[in-house]
Amino acid sequence: MFKSIIHTLGSKLSIGIINLLIAISISQYLGADAKGLQGLIIASMAYILIISNIVGGASIVYLSPRNKLRHILAPSYLWAIIASTIAYFGLQWSSFIEAEYIPYVVLITLISSITSINSSILIGRENVHRSNIVATIQPALCLLILLLFFFVLKRENIESYLYALLFSCLVALGLSTYYFFKLPHLKSESTLKRAFLDLFKYGILNQLSHIFQVLSFRLGYFWLAQVSTRAEVGVFSNAVSVIESIWILSRALSVVQYSKIVNSKNKIESQRITLQFSKIASIASVIGCTVFALMPASFYTFIFGAEFSEMSNLIKLLSPGIVFFSVYIIISHYFSGTGRYDLNAWISLLGLSITIASLYTLSPIYGMIGVALSHMISYVATAILAALLFYFRSNLTVSDLKITKGDINELRANFKSLIRF
Template sequence: MKYQLIIQTFISRFLILGLNFGLVIYSTNMWGSEGKGLISIIIANLSIVSFISNIFSGSSTSYFASKFRKEQIVLYAYSWSVFVGCTVPFIFSYSLTKEYTFYLIILSVISSLLSTNINLFIGMKNIKLFNVYTILQLLIQVLFIVVMVYVLGMKKVAVYFIAQIICLFVLFVSSSIQLWQKLIISHLYFSKNIRNDMFNYGWKTQLSSFFQFLNNRLSFFFLEYFRGITSVGVFSVGIAFSEAIWTVSRSLAYVLYSDIINSDNPNHMIAQTKISLKLSFLMTLICIIGMLLIPASFYTMVFGKDFYETKKIILFLSPGILAIAVSNIIGFYFAGMNRLKILNIKSIVGLVFTLLVSFYLIPRWGIIGACIMTSISYCLSSALLLWSFYQLTEFHFYDFWITKNEIRLILQKLKK
């Protein structure tokens, strides 16, 4: 494992963590729990569209970047992104106004096109550009929100989506310029074999991701149905904290994934996975402890009186947060090895549990019931993935603890 890349990725993830917190705090105070709930629902719909787009523009782009001509990969990914982004959002139009349906379409197309470019950087082992563009997606959006609210005087929730659209468009143009400098136009042509391989790999990985997403987001829709949109806004703050913490494990997972798809040494891959596993586990644990040490009154002061349960939400979600931080690493290992069946099984187990338990816990206990259900579901699915990984190797508790030698190497890199 390249410790310099790990350190760069950690730094970028902590910047993202801070930007995520800032955006959550600002949007909650600016538009209240109802506005935050609306944002959460639309972003959830965008995520569903992205799962379909990512059949070609997601991990299949990274996986085949070193196996096929990149020009052919881009051709299929771009075409699919535009088609899906212009058609699938209409499925959700019944629950959104025309204004927000339009925003969803534009966001779907541009975010998928940008995702293609970023995933190609991963496949080309250019983790530095991946980190840069991941940070800029939040940083530029925040800057545009500030300009639109305080300079242009725009106050509606639509500001959030307009800023996001402008941000994604700017980054797509910039990343395309960098990417196409290394591509050859004459190599652009459709290939049936490449299409089939990308589709077969893509739908399997996205099916697993979609099931996991439903596991993550079904509670939003159950809460909206049983308790109203305001409860979604309150609960989404806790989920936002969870996902902000997961940026650490996901960044490590992307570095690991880039190594695995460009390596043919199974023992090396397992060793690198264990290193990523322990780093993810310990850094996530530190983040959770830090959040739980913050007084409950702080969350009320920052987010408003509707969010007095935020610390309790984080507490009940914390076991699941830690479990997903571990499964993110192992999941990318199996994806890099093209062993996708276990990922689908893991996600289905969590989803079935969520569906069975939601109808009992959420109507009775509301937000806390959603937290308990979500956390147990995360732990169940992650335990299955962890057990599958350790069928391939011996289990040791020190796999979750950083050694003195690793600490020394990390400190040396930091000094440099």
């Protein structure tokens, strides 16, 4: 298990660093307005992906060990195409992204959707390492091609970013398909009809959570674009990107945790892993947020450019919510891994409701600062509710929640195991 953790952590850390370098490159060479457009593009892609993953995503991880692969792929690929087609017309109707960029956004998202389906099957079959390779290759290639456009070809525009993103996603798709075809065939009595119904059943329940969550996470981008300037979207999106990098460890742990839980029938062991990973995530998040919050505004203007001085204040405001939500990431994967997607959906709906209410009340008064506050409040409330539900539905006691000397010794032993890998 810990070999998978270190591979996943290395992958997530690499992806986080690479995405940060992409954000820095766009900020420095194209400015805050272009960074705002890039943020809106990524947010739009995230919205399309969560619709595509209604028949895909985490439900594939849960069902792939239990079904023939062809029964999983056919409905998943078809739905990805349908979702992307609907998204094309939806984006044409909106005014957040210029019309000439919409075909690129939709095509890139479709490619990413199919890659995500392939990677989810790899994770479900406990090929986490190969899934990590696919996930890392894409942003790495994107960064290299983007720098080629900026430094060598001197093409400093948003189109260069879209070309880099498109090519890198195509390579990731090819690699994920190659790994997919190397998987052994699984003997199963499942039928296409049963797999199709299960994909919708688990997918809708699971994706309700992700739909509410992504809407909550990125609603501030579109809110700022509507009531303020795209440059403010750029500043806010950079602050979010930096502070959300704290979740790298939580997301790495959750991938391994989820893969183990869906392949296990031992509920007590699943709870133990979840509690242990939650403690690791909370400690690491406190340390990481403290470091970022202590950085002066001059540090962020040096890295991103003179237009991004407000990032320092935004990061300070977002930090408490980031710490709380790092624990929610672990707990939510426990609920998903045990088939309780409905709990995640209700929790995320609460988070979205709080985000909307606080945006209406805080942003008219405090502007961009109010948007950051609304996100922080939503993160904290979401995490508290999830923690309470996990506690009351588990066999844990209050003393189990404390970080004890035994936990520290166990974490130290696990860390030594990781180093050996």
